[in-house]
Amino acid sequence: MYIGIDLGGTNIAAGLVDESGKILYTKSTPTLASRGYKDVISDMNRLVKEIIEESKVEKNEIKAIGIGIPGLADKDGNVIFCVNLGWENIPLRKMMEEELNIPVFIDNDATVAGLAEYEFGAMKGCESGVLLTLGTGVGGGIVLNGEVYSGAHGVGSEVGHMIVGENFYDCNCGKNGCFETFASSTAIIKYAQKLIKEGNTDTKILELAEGDLEKINAKIIFDCAKEGDKVAKMAVDRLVKYLVIGIFNIVNFMDPEVIALGGGVSNAGEYLLNLVRQEYEKNKFFKTLPAARIELAKFKNDAGILGAAMLGKHGVK
Incomplete structure (x- = not known):
């Protein structure tokens, strides 16, 4: 035990x-x-x-x-x-x-x-897999050849800080363009707030947040997107776009069998999973070859x- x-x-x-x-x-x-x-x-x-x-x-x-x-x-x-x-x-x-x-x-x-997830969840039975924890930031759990991989200096799974683009705000680490500034709950909230501040006020997000931008959370955004809210869908689509860019970076350098999505953002469930899979399939580099499966993490x-x-x-x- x-x-x-x-x-x-x-x-x-x-x-x-x-x-x-x-x-x-x-x-x-x-x-x-x-x-x-x-x-x-x-x-x-x-x-x-x-x-x-x-x-x-x-x-x-x-x-x-x-x-x-x-x-x-x-x-x-x-x-x-x-x-x-x-x-x-x-x-x-x-x-x-x-x-x-x-x-x-x-x-x-x-x-x-x-x-x-490797032992009992979404990556069970695989030799290699990556868990992305999409929460306040983005964390990574990497399993290679059946063992956890943390790198030579303990920082090998800091996937949240790989650069995936140029962003409108800096990461807490001081850099601009970190994966977690595009694909976390913080990221989707900041982008929705930005859209509203720029005049996109015809959205149910504001109603559910009682008119207070600081009360916006990821659940509100995803719930509104599911109902077709334009602003919410813009925020979700942007998160999905950059989440898949990050996934492709991981796939291109380590070719895992499974990438599992966990953390608070993954509570959007099958709605998020289907959007990510669609974007992933549409932009796959080697379209005729097998590639990593995208799954929801099992454990919360x-x-x-x-x-x-x-x-x-x-x-x-």
Whole structure:
């Protein structure tokens, strides 16, 4: 059995997971990152101890602990940085292994979510696949030859920051044209707001947002687009266009079997999937050859715990 920990900016969620991917027991606690990393790590250790005690498993049955973090870690288990937590160069693996005496493995949260999809979800049965987490930004979880790929320096899955075009606003990283400034919930909201500010006010988006541009969210935009709202469709079409450009970049350099769409934007479901598949088929470079399948990710809330646990499983192979 394994313990998976989903370390987020708001909550820490941990769970006991068996070999078949069944989550047997879970616990969570607020992150409260402002306390500093030592207190947060102390809470993570506490959750592990409580799960072992309350689930009545023997400690020696826990083969490993996996942790998904909202940032980057190196191969030695040191957190390079987690911007949302204010962490930089934190020896997370060492601190937890010294306390728990259980092997610990750490990677980016999108990477571990990709591992969950590889083991039990949209990428099951494939040797290679990519999960795109389309949320506030765009994250990537890459599986190659049956193993997670994070690159030589831990940044190999930062697909959200590849350049796909010239945009009307800069990315938080300081560059212009990053994938996530076109294909995230933030991106579609900013573009819809831009259209409305430019005079495209004949839209139900404004009504559902109570006339307040700051209340616009991705769900409102997709719901309106499904009903034929012109402004909403313009925003969705732009997101789809650049999402497919990003997908083609990935396909051209690694040719995966599956690309899975996850994150909040993927809640648009089959509507989004069908638009992406249509754009993808229309613009395929090698039209007569097989190419990556585009699928919706299977896991939502459980992806973090499940994927982190599988990171532990792969780590102790």
